[in-house]
Amino acid sequence: MNLEQLKKLAWETMGRRLSHPDRERGFVYYHGQRVARIAVQLRELIFPGEDSLDEVLLVAGWFHDVGKGIEPHWEYGALLAREMLKEHCSPADLEKIVEIIGSHTLRKQGEYPLYVQLVQDADILDHFGTVEVWLNFWHCAVRGKGVEQSLEFYADEYEQEVTSVRGLLNFPASVQIFDEKVNFVRSFVARFAQEARGELILQEKKAKG
Numbered sequence: 453m454n455l456e457q458l459k460k461l462a463w464e465t466m467g468r469r470l471s472h473p474d475r476e477r478g479f480v481y482y483h484g485q486r487v488a489r490i491a492v493q494l495r496e497l498i499f500p501g502e503d504s505l506d507e508v509l510l511v512a513g514w515f516h517d518v519g520k521g522i523e524p525h526w527e528y529g530a531l532l533a534r535e536m537l538k539e540h541c542s543p544a545d546l547e548k549i550v551e552i553i554g555s556h557t558l559r560k561q562g563e564y565p566l567y568v569q570l571v572q573d574a575d576i577l578d579h580f581g582t583v584e585v586w587l588n589f590w591h592c593a594v595r596g597k598g599v600e601q602s603l604e605f606y607a608d609e610y611e612q613e614v615t616s617v618r619g620l621l622n623f624p625a626s627v628q629i630f631d632e633k634v635n636f637v638r639s640f641v642a643r644f645a646q647e648a649r650g651e652l653i654l655q656e657k658k659a660k661g
C-alpha cells in the first residue's frame with residue numbers, strides 16, 4: 453500500500469470536514485490519525501514483533517470514521533472505504549480494512565480477530581485522557597455551557613461512563629492505559645473544581661536537608 457497516497461486521501465476526505473456540531477472541523481481526520489498510531493503501539497506492546505498487519509491497522513485507523521455523520525457510520529464507512537480504497541490495496545488487505553471499519557463499534561458483540569480488537573481499543577483510548585477534556589470543553593463552548601456545567605458532567609456522569617466503557621476494552625494492556633488516562637483526568641478535574649471555586653493551590657514547602 454502506498455501509505456503517503458492514502459494519508460493524502462484521508463486528508464482530502466476528512467481533513468476539513470465538519471462531521472458533528474460538537475466537534476471541530478477535521479476532527480475525524482486527526483482522530484483517525486491518532487487511533488491508527490495507538491493501534492500500532494498497542495500491537496507492539498501486546499504482540500511484539502508481529503508487525504505483518506501494521507499497514508492494515510494504520511489505514512483502517514485513518515479511515516475508521518470516514519462514514520461519520522451518516523449512521524450507522526461503521527456500516528456506511530465500510531461501504532465508502534471499499535470504494536475509496538479498492539485501487540490502493542490488495543484484495544486481502546482491503547477485506548481486513550473493511551472488516552475493521554465495519555465492526556469498530558461492535559465491541560464485545562462477537563468474536564473478532566485481533567486486528568479488529570486492536571482498533572476497537574485504540575478508538576476508545578483516543579476518547580479518554582486529555583483528548584476527553586478537550587472534547588468536553590469544546591462541547592460546553594459550542595452549547596454555551598460554563599465551567600459549572602462541565603464540572604457537573606464530571607461529578608454526575610463521568611464515572612458511570614468510565615465504568616461502562618472500561619468493560620468494553622479487549623486487552624488488559626488497554627485497560628492499564630485507560631486507567632492511567634482516567635486517573636490523570638480525575639486529578640485534573642479535582643484541581644479544576646478547586647480553582648473554579650477560587651481556591652489557591654499552595655505548594656508545600658520542601659523540607660530542607
Ligand SMILES: [Fe+2]
Binds near residue numbers: 516517525556557
Ligand atoms: Fe466510530
Ligand SMILES: [Fe+2]
Binds near residue numbers: 516517
Ligand atoms: Fe472513532
